Amino acid sequence: MMIRWGGLALALLAGGCGMAPETTLDPWDPAARRAALGVAADDPWCIHMAALRASLDGDGPAPTDAAREAALVDVRAEATTMRNGDPLWPFRKALICEYVQGAAEEREEFDWATAAEFLEAASMAASNPPSENGVSPLVPVFDHLDGGEPESLAPVDLSNPAYCDALETSELALSQQRGGVVDAVSFPGSLRRAPDWFATVQVSYHRWAREQLEGHQIAPGAVDYGGIPYHCHRFHAAQEGSKTFALKDNLIFLLPELDDPEKSGRLVVQDAEGGEIVLDRVLAAAQLDSDGSEGEEVDFFPEDLAAAPRLSGAVERSSSLPPPRVFQIHFDFNRLTPREDDPQIAALLTELAKRDPGEPLRIQLSGHADCVGSSRDNKEVSSARARAVFSDIIRPALIERGFDEAALNDRRRFKLVGLGASAPAVKPGAVCRREEANRRVVVVVQ
Numbered sequence: 044m045m046i047r048w049g050g051l052a053l054a055l056l057a058g059g060c061g062m063a064p065e066t067t068l069d070p071w072d073p074a075a076r077r078a079a080l081g082v083a084a085d086d087p088w089c090i091h092m093a094a095l096r097a098s099l100d101g102d103g104p105a106p107t108d109a110a111r112e113a114a115l116v117d118v119r120a121e122a123t124t125m126r127n128g129d130p131l132w133p134f135r136k137a138l139i140c141e142y143v144q145g146a147a148e149e150r151e152e153f154d155w156a157t158a159a160e161f162l163e164a165a166s167m168a169a170s171n172p173p174s175e176n177g178v179s180p181l182v183p184v185f186d187h188l189d190g191g192e193p194e195s196l197a198p199v200d201l202s203n204p205a206y207c208d209a210l211e212t213s214e215l216a217l218s219q220q221r222g223g224v225v226d227a228v229s230f231p232g233s234l235r236r237a238p239d240w241f242a243t244v245q246v247s248y249h250r251w252a253r254e255q256l257e258g259h260q261i262a263p264g265a266v267d268y269g270g271i272p273y274h275c276h277r278f279h280a281a282q283e284g285s286k287t288f289a290l291k292d293n294l295i296f297l298l299p300e301l302d303d304p305e306k307s308g309r310l311v312v313q314d315a316e317g318g319e320i321v322l323d324r325v326l327a328a329a330q331l332d333s334d335g336s337e338g339e340e341v342d343f344f345p346e347d348l349a350a351a352p353r354l355s356g357a358v359e360r361s362s363s364l365p366p367p368r369v370f371q372i373h374f375d376f377n378r379l380t381p382r383e384d385d386p387q388i389a390a391l392l393t394e395l396a397k398r399d400p401g402e403p404l405r406i407q408l409s410g411h412a413d414c415v416g417s418s419r420d421n422k423e424v425s426s427a428r429a430r431a432v433f434s435d436i437i438r439p440a441l442i443e444r445g446f447d448e449a450a451l452n453d454r455r456r457f458k459l460v461g462l463g464a465s466a467p468a469v470k471p472g473a474v475c476r477r478e479e480a481n482r483r484v485v486v487v488v489q
Contacts, residue, residue, distance in 0.1 A: 076162045080169050082139050089140035090116045095239055096141070099280040111239070130344075133235045137166035137242030144483040145250055157253050164249065232344035237288035244285055247278040288296075293335070296328035296343050298358065309411060313460050314338030335454060367489035368394050371468075372432055374482040376415075379427045380435070381484070388436060394488055395440040400450060407458040407487045409435055414464045414475040426461025432484045433459055 074084075082089060091114040097103035115133065122132035129135070142165035149158040213241035234241050251274035297307040309323040315335040322329060326342035348358070370391045372381045381388060398404050405410075409430030438451060450456065464471075468480045 066486040073143050073150060073158070073162060075137075076146070076165060077143050080139055080165060082136065082142075082143065086140070088133070088136055089113055089144075092140045092239060092242070093144070095243060096144075096277070099243065099277050099284070109174040114239075124486055130235055131238070134238035134242055134293075135168045138236050138246060139165045139248035140240055142168065142249075145246060160253070161249075186252040210351065232342065232347035233285070233288055233290075235344055236342045237285055240281060240285040240288065244278065247274050247281055250274040251279050288342070290328075290330060290341060290347070293321070293333065294328060294341075294343075295330070296326055296348075297322050297324065299325045309466075311460050311462065312338060312456065315454070321462065326426060348456070365489075367487050370394075370488070372436075372484045372486065373479060374484075375411075376430055376477050376479075376482065377424075378482075379424065380431055381428075391436065391488075392440055395444065398444055400445045400447070405439065405458075405489045408460070409459040409466075409485045410439075410459075411466060411481055411483050411485070412464050413478045413481040414471045415466070415477055418463055421463035422461055424461075426459070428482075428484050429459045429461055432486065433457065437486070442480055471477055 051449035077084065091106060091111065094103065094106045094110075098105040118136060121136075122129050126132040142161045146158040146161035146165070149155075149161065189327045198223070254274060295310070295312055297310060298304045300308070305325065305328070306322070307325045309321070312320040312322060312329040312331075314320075314331055314337065316337075318338050320329040320338055320340050322340075326343050326345065326348070328341050329338055330341050331338045370387045372385050372387050372391070374381055408429040410432075412425045412428075414421075416424070437457075441451060464481065468483065469476070469478050471478065471481075
């Protein structure tokens with residue numbers, strides 16, 4: 044970034060020529076600021092940030108998932124051992140890495156004012172408390188480039204990558220997009236899910252804003268972005284990449300038990316392809332695409348729940364619902380139909396007789412087998428048992444109550460899963476033996 048000599052820049056240079064007290068940090072020295080903040084030049088997290096930055100600029104491959112996860116594990120451990128467990132330390136440190144790097148680049152181009160501004164931003168990232176809404180530990184540097192309010196908050200079409208070109212449009216687009224990063228991903232926990240990506244979004248926005256204010260939009264690298272300004276391109280690429288870490292609408296998560304905030308139940312989520320995700324801890328979460336496919340486990344944090352009115356409302360509604368009714372129907376050895384004398388069948392039919400087609404009925408059936416036989420056979424047997432209970436007991440009872448075929452075929456209302464011998468009611472001993480208690484189908488009605 045080229046500097047305009049005069050005005051503020053000359054005044055800052057004159058002030059910097061005097062002797063500063065030994066306790067005063069040089070406002071233009073990235074190395075000194077880096078040392079003061081405890082972030083070494085060869086810090087692994089900064090190295091990861093540099094690799095991510097280079098990939099967004101087209102100068103190198105993207106960090107692998109394994110490398111990214113390893114870097115995240117290390118910096119989160121550092122937060123625990125050295126930063127009083129600050130959950131946003133990975134995000135803060137990513138900001139420090141990027142701002143100090145930006146300051147070093149500006150210093151090489153003799154842009155002392157911008158270098159000092161970036162170094163001060165790095166210090167703010169390290170020390171500022173979280174904002175009231177929990178979104179960011181760093182006060183936005185530029186809400187709007189001219190310091191005023193935008194004329195309109197109407198949505199801006201960001202599909203055109205050239206939106207950075209004109210001040211009157213890009214000011215609104217960038218301020219909306221940067222300020223609405225969390226809105227774009229719906230949940231503030233994204234700063235914990237992807238601290239590297241969202242720090243890059245913030246710093247690249249800031250660097251573009253400085254270039255815009257100075258009137259310079261020169262791409263310093265050899266990569267041709269089709270006339271799109273250099274840092275605008277990086278901002279756009281980082282913002283698009285960050286959407287990968289968005290939480291979707293089809294989110295399933297476990298709340299703590301009412302009488303013990305440290306414990307939760309256990310839930311097996313099955314997607315449309317048959318893939319399974321086991322949720323067995325507080326706030327364990329899975330998300331699915333709109334058609335019920337592509338299930339995956341995701342990180343979910345308390346601030347996500349607190350900041351999302353829809354989720355808070357869902358929790359309040361679920362808390363007012365009656366507790367689910369659980370039935371366990373047992374099977375004889377190597378049989379796929381339940382025991383006719385099982386009293387739980389009559390109890391289940393009594394419960395279903397109370398249900399009305401207009402109610403938001405949900406039923407989950409999990410089939411189980413004992414340990415005798417191969418894992419594959421037990422999985423098939425357990426799935427067949429769950430299907431038998433649904434088709435021979437539940438389905439006829441609900442048809443009699445007036446449920447139609449569309450409702451009975453709705454996967455969102457009826458979940459069937461076969462767990463084989465993976466979740467026994469009675470754990471087998473050293474030698475596998477037949478165990479009647481493990482040959483069962485668990486039916487949860489809510």
